[in-house]
Amino acid sequence: MLVTLEGLDGSGKTTVWEALHDAYPDAVFTREPTSDSWYGEAVNRAIDDDDADPLATLFLFTADHADHLSRVVRPALADGNLVVSDRYSDSRYAYQAAALSDSDLRRPMEYIMGIHAAFTRPPDKTIYLDVDPETAAARSGATNKFEQAAYLADVRANYERLIDAEPERFVRVDATQSPEDVLEAVEAALEEILAEQ
Ligand SMILES: Nc1ncnc2c1ncn2[C@@H]1O[C@H](COP(=O)(O)OP(=O)(O)OP(=O)(O)O)[C@@H](O)[C@H]1O
Numbered sequence: 001m002l003v004t005l006e007g008l009d010g011s012g013k014t015t016v017w018e019a020l021h022d023a024y025p026d027a028v029f030t031r032e033p034t035s036d037s038w039y040g041e042a043v044n045r046a047i048d049d050d051d052a053d054p055l056a057t058l059f060l061f062t063a064d065h066a067d068h069l070s071r072v073v074r075p076a077l078a079d080g081n082l083v084v085s086d087r088y089s090d091s092r093y094a095y096q097a098a099a100l101s102d103s104d105l106r107r108p109m110e111y112i113m114g115i116h117a118a119f120t121r122p123p124d125k126t127i128y129l130d131v132d133p134e135t136a137a138a139r140s141g142a143t144n145k146f147e148q149a150a151y152l153a154d155v156r157a158n159y160e161r162l163i164d165a166e167p168e169r170f171v172r173v174d175a176t177q178s179p180e181d182v183l184e185a186v187e188a189a190l191e192e193i194l195a196e197q
């Protein structure tokens with residue numbers, strides 16, 4: 001089963017993802033952008049480059065996803081593992097659709113989803129850590145172009161579109177709570193997800 005953690009920068013995904021390692025020692029924990037491949041390194045260069053072309057950035061993230069799928073996600077699922085990914089395809093649909101909103105693409109989110117549809121493995125469930133853009137930007141330190149409150153407001157609106165389209169896949173957790181309460185809510189959600197499967 002593939003469970004993904006999604007949310008704005010600073011919503012607390014990585015904090016939760018790290019804490020879950022103890023509760024689920026047999027699960028495969030992974031992330032996007034990947035941290036152990038040259039594709040992930042290329043993505044990180046694009047994130048840190050304020051002048052990076054947004055369409056080129058989309059394709060770098062998508063290449064990293066393709067490598068992540070073939071090298072980590074599909075083999076782990078084939079072995080029957082629970083896979084928990086800190087960010088996954090929804091990050092592209094939410095973030096790159098926002099970055100490309102002023103481009104020549106008429107419907108950026110649909111375009112990005114179309115590129116993925118041919119090869120991706122959709123998540124079985126997605127835990128969405130919901131936080132307002134101002135809190136997100138403040139927590140993340142606004143250190144790169146994606147961590148700005150105005151941009152994150154557009155990203156959040158895109159996540160809401162995704163949730164509206166597939167309400168049964170998403171579990172929303174209020175990420176403005178204390179880290180302990182957020183973790184408790186995520187662990188409860190994950191227990192329910194695993195019990196249902
Ligand atoms: N529930 C919370 N309340 C207050 N601060 C939090 C909470 N969760 C995480 N933080 C703090 O916010 C910062 C960002 O947390 P974290 O890295 O887990 O977020 P993230 O969603 O993974 O962000 P990014 O997507 O930018 O990597 C850290 O300093 C972390 O300690």
Ligand SMILES: Cc1cn([C@H]2C[C@H](O)[C@@H](COP(=O)(O)O)O2)c(=O)[nH]c1=O
Binds near residue numbers: 009032088091092096
């Ligand atoms: C996977 C993915 C990520 N992003 C953005 C979101 C963050 O600002 C950075 C890095 O992610 P991290 O969780 O802070 O390490 O990249 C994106 O725009 N599109 C994506 O597909």
